[in-house]
Amino acid sequence: MGASKTNAMRILDNKRIEYGMMSYDARDGKIDGITVADKIGKAPETVFKTLVTHNGPQQLYVFVIPVATELDLKKAAKAAGAKKIEMLAVKDLQKYTGYIRGGCSPIGMKKQYPTFIDESAANLTEIIVSGGKIGTQIVLKPSEFLEVTQAESAALIK
Secondary structure (H helix, E strand, O other): OOOOOOHHHHHHHHOOOOOEEEEOOOOOOOOOHHHHHHHHOOOHHHEEEEEEEEOOOOOEEEEEEEOOOOEOHHHHHHHHOOOOOEEOOHHHHHHHHOOOOOOOOOOOOOOOOOEEEEHHHHHOOOEEEEOOOOOEEEEEOHHHHHHHHOOEEEOOEO
16 A cells, blocks of 8 residues: 555554545645545535634534535534634644644544534445545544544534
């Protein structure tokens, strides 16, 4: 295999969870979710982006939603049981997660943060999330995503 395994892939291997890997060319700098879905030839509703939020310096929450949608911060806060949450600044992403923007996988962050996935994933046979580096995506079953991330399903989008 030519591509090196990411931390997210090593975790899936260790847990014996089957997954597929998809690569795309990111040299054009276009790494937004809709463009990525187009580059890998998958419907945008099956490709999920990872958003990191916080409600103070010590508590982070991870939300995984379809790339063509927008996170509803009120619904997200309700799911997390927080009064209010806001997006983590991009400059802080690597410090807290170990990942960079465009390559932030919900699997294998520096710590296991409370993770939530949009309820629409339950209707899919497979979902696609970042593999942990720009240009790499992981394909897996929603049930196995829930298992490996200890995520909860919730209504999260506007």
